[in-house]
Amino acid sequence: MAKEYDYLLKVLLVGDQDVGKTEILNNLDQDPTNEEATYKTTIILLDGKRVKLQIWDASGQGRFCTIIRSYSRGAQGIILVYDITNKWSFQGINRWLKEVDEHAPGIPKVLVGNRLHLAFKRQVAARQAEMYASRHKMACFEISPLCDFNIRESFCELARMALHRNGMERIWRTNKVLSLQELCCRTIVRRIRSVYSIDTLPLPASVKSHLKSYALTSTHNNFYMNNNNNINCNSAKNITCKSPTSSKFSAKNNCSIS
Known part of the structure; x- marks a missing residue:
């Protein structure tokens, strides 16, 4: 029991x-x-x-x-x-x-x-x-x-x-009940790509300001770092490099981004 x-x-x-x-x-x-x-x-x-x-x-x-x-x-x-x-x-x-x-x-x-x-x-x-x-x-x-x-x-x-x-x-400590305001902020921040996306939301200016402050706290910095890393990794996947053995290889134009 x-x-x-x-x-x-x-x-x-x-x-x-x-x-x-x-x-x-x-x-x-x-x-x-x-x-x-x-x-x-x-x-x-x-x-x-x-x-x-x-x-x-x-x-x-x-x-x-x-x-x-x-x-x-x-x-x-x-x-x-x-x-x-x-x-x-x-x-x-x-x-x-x-x-x-x-x-x-x-x-x-x-x-x-x-x-x-x-x-x-x-x-x-x-x-x-x-x-x-x-x-x-x-x-x-x-x-x-x-x-x-x-x-x-x-x-x-x-x-x-x-x-x-x-x-x-x-x-x-992690099981504490969140306030409604903090819960809403956490939900919104998790669904935006970057802090700059907050300006595009249809919300009052005071709410946007609070969201920015919440998003820039140290607790959520890791989220943005991981998000940016994912974007960089996805971009890197689209980069193709020409083989040095190619007859058209050039030192100035050895890579192209698709």
Whole structure:
């Protein structure tokens, strides 16, 4: 049977107690076959590829260093969760981040501010969280499980970062869905003999200008080189040379083009 996913990633969900990690997990589609497991799974669609996430909830209870050591083995990404209505949970991110950098250096991370639906009780400004995430090279999202806002987006971004880190992005890059404009440009450019043929097309001047720019990009230069080579080869086939042994051989007129 065909696999139900293309990639499998282990994701660690960390943060202080009562920041809403369970709320986040409950919002995702879960695998009914592993309800008793210590992790939950969900499948996301990323650029046409199915990515299965194993999401491990590292509880905020106990010593966080012990939790990171035991759960970080084999993890490809980490979600750092804080509560936007609790400034202490945001300050606690420093401790988690320190342990993550020590036991899982270089692993992709996403900072998530939970309970955006309680923004009227906000204690952590969005700009403050964005600046903090930028300093530590993390993506940043504010989410709300109650409103189903930005949850899948945050996991998709983490999956993209993880696959890019492991060199997988090049595999699916060619499968990305093209925009309608790019698809039309590609179709037209493939059917013309040269870039100068664009001027003869019954199209508005602005469209012609865009087509010329598209046709002259490095991606399509090889097409024109190959096309010109084919023309030169076809022309060469029509060239006939007289044999030097011929009695009418002349140094000035030894070849003729039919």
